[in-house]
Amino acid sequence: ETGRERSATDQFLSILRGALGDRYSAVKVREALQRLYDTKRIVSASVEATENGADGVNLRFVIKRKTIAERVIIQIGTMVGAPVTEQELLLRLNFLSAGTPITEQTLRNNANLILEYLRDRGYFKADVKYTQAPLTDQTRVAVTFQVNPNAQAKVETFNISILGFDPSKVREKLELKPGELFSKQALEKDIEKIRAALREEKFIAPELEEPRVRSEEHTSELQSHHD
Numbered sequence: 001e002t003g004r005e006r007s008a009t010d011q012f013l014s015i016l017r018g019a020l021g022d023r024y025s026a027v028k029v030r031e032a033l034q035r036l037y038d039t040k041r042i043v044s045a046s047v048e049a050t051e052n053g054a055d056g057v058n059l060r061f062v063i064k065r066k067t068i069a070e071r072v073i074i075q076i077g078t079m080v081g082a083p084v085t086e087q088e089l090l091l092r093l094n095f096l097s098a099g100t101p102i103t104e105q106t107l108r109n110n111a112n113l114i115l116e117y118l119r120d121r122g123y124f125k126a127d128v129k130y131t132q133a134p135l136t137d138q139t140r141v142a143v144t145f146q147v148n149p150n151a152q153a154k155v156e157t158f159n160i161s162i163l164g165f166d167p168s169k170v171r172e173k174l175e176l177k178p179g180e181l182f183s184k185q186a187l188e189k190d191i192e193k194i195r196a197a198l199r200e201e202k203f204i205a206p207e208l209e210e211p212r213v214r215s216e217e218h219t220s221e222l223q224s225h226h227d
Contacts, residue, residue: 012036012063024049024057032061041066041101066101070135071142074114081152081181084121089147092117107132107143114147122182123149153182160194162206170197187211 019032029047036045043064052058072093074086092113111128118126126149132141155176160167171177173193175186191208198206 008065012061015039016059016061020059024059029059036061036063065139067103067132068140069100069102069143070140073142073144075144075146077146077148079123079149079152081122081149082183084118084123084149089114089117089145102141102143111145114145118147118149120184121149122152122184124153125150155180155182158190162194162198165198165201165203169201170194173197182213187213 015035016032019035020028029049033045033047036042043066045061045063048060048062050058050060072090074089076084076086076089093110094113107130111130114128115126118128126147128148129146131144131146133144134141155178157178158171158174158176160171170193174190176182176190180186191211195206195208
């Protein structure tokens with residue numbers, strides 16, 4: 001159903017002949033269909049049987065193959081902020097590389113993985129689109145992700161609210177000062193600096209709440225409970 005490709009046809013025929021043998025039976029036909037599905041290369045398969053003379057039968061297998069990503073391309077468009085490379089984004093993809101079977105859900109999930117990574121980098125207004133272009137066969141495609149990170153967020157305020165602790169003692173050591181580019185990595189480093197400052201102040205077991213990042217206002221807040 002998905003186009004004739006000589007190499008694919010030969011491979012499937014070899015699988016089928018090995019399962020069917022030379023005597024027809026419904027059990028062997030079911031076994032042949034199962035072997036096709038076991039290849040993980042097909043979406044569906046059906047079989048049609050027609051009589052051929054007094055003691056013969058013709059079998060016709062109709063197979064729909066999965067789409068294969070022969071190439072995966074990432075094109076990066078508008079970006080204002082710390083650079084993000086194509087290689088970085090390729091490493092975020094989950095089980096999507098050249099020669100991998102794909103579905104619409106696979107592509108959507110990988111687009112979301114790219115978006116998640118960009119948001120961790122502070123690109124809250126990023127957008128990702130994907131397209132498929134047929135190559136030598138309609139089941140073999142080049143997948144292109146068009147990624148526009150747009151502008152990286154900057155810190156407007158970084159509020160620290162910890163009972164009994166003066167944040168001015170640590171504020172100068174933080175990376176995320178007002179006007180600096182935001183990233184989750186920088187935030188995690190600053191949290192460790194705050195923990196270290198608390199230990200120096202003899203707060204033995206501080207319990208920091210998860211920081212609340214408000215991208216609309218470019219605001220980070222950090223609160224704490226402590227013993």
